[in-house]
Amino acid sequence: MSADAKDNPTAAVPAARAGRPGRTRASAKGEQTRARLIAAARTLLAGGMSERFTTRNVAALSGVSHGMCHYHFQDRTDLVLAVVADIRPEWILPLEEAVAAPGTFAERAGRVVDLLSRPEGAELSHLHAALHWHALNDARVRECLEAEYRRWRGCFTALFEVLAAERGGGVDARLLGEAVAAAVDGLAAVESLGAEVDPGAVLRALLRTVAAGSWAGAPERGSAPDPAPRTPPAAGG
Structure with a gap:
């Protein structure tokens, strides 16, 4: 290792690894795939198709492979939970x-x-x-x-x-x-x-x-309920 590398460890790391642009692109693509799967899950659920709500059908509707669907969601319950959050x-x-x-x-x-x-x-x-x-x-x-x-x-x-x-x-x-x-x-x-x-x-x-x-029904602080309460402000205008 050169002296420069010893003084500055990041100098020995290739630029692609230091900034990890490839990983960033992969992460963005993964988020897009996940979003497509959730959108497809919403469509199936909103369409009253609970009996057809499977990971295979969600994957098909979103244009994603079944294997990739399971990469993001373990099972259909995970998909439902994602819709709840969405x-x-x-x-x-x-x-x-x-x-x-x-x-x-x-x-x-x-x-x-x-x-x-x-x-x-x-x-x-x-x-x-x-x-x-x-x-x-x-x-x-x-x-x-x-x-x-x-x-x-x-x-x-x-x-x-x-x-x-x-x-x-x-x-x-x-x-x-x-x-x-x-x-x-x-x-x-x-x-x-x-x-x-x-x-x-x-x-x-x-x-x-x-x-x-x-x-x-609200008592005054530390006292019995007021028999003639003041008129409260109207809610909602």
């Missing part, structure tokens, strides 16, 4: 952002109502139905989906924690959050059947009622 930015992250953004309870509740009033796309609706079916038949999918829904329900708990902070306590944020999350989930089921329901109006009424009820 749709997170479409339903959980926007809700987390709406609650976490600065503002009063009423302002945050308004953002939540606006977000949840938007119609859910057909693909996402079908995907949720397919994922629930797989959760009934696969323990790993069930565990993963339960964790996703805990995170989703946690958004409503966080919303009512803002209300509790504004009122100085006396609000069971977790209980109210779970109750509203269950109602929202039920409303989504009603909407999926094409019922003529105005989700925005229903959600505003729900949040106003729950917020007002929690205020009426």
Whole structure:
């Protein structure tokens, strides 16, 4: 080894290895292949083809060899779990952002109502139905989906924690959050059947009622409940 190499070990490493451009290209190609497989998995699941949902069919639809599919995903359960993670930015992250953004309870509740009033796309609706079916038949999918829904329900708990902070306590944020999350989930089921329901109006009424009820039953700090509570701010505007 030359003196320069001893003083600077990287000098002895070929440029291709030092920067690893070949490995970077391979990694990018691998990510593209993985994305194609997940997209194909989404298509099959959203198309109501659970009985045809196999790694072989996903590979064929994505134009990837079956062996390459198994290189990225051990089995079809791994593919389902990848789809669960892939749709997170479409339903959980926007809700987390709406609650976490600065503002009063009423302002945050308004953002939540606006977000949840938007119609859910057909693909996402079908995907949720397919994922629930797989959760009934696969323990790993069930565990993963339960964790996703805990995170989703946690958004409503966080919303009512803002209300509790504004009122100085006396609000069971977790209980109210779970109750509203269950109602929202039920409303989504009603909407999926094409019922003529105005989700925005229903959600505003729900949040106003729950917020007002929690205020009426909330004691002042260290005292008995106030028999004539002050009027709380209206949720959602």
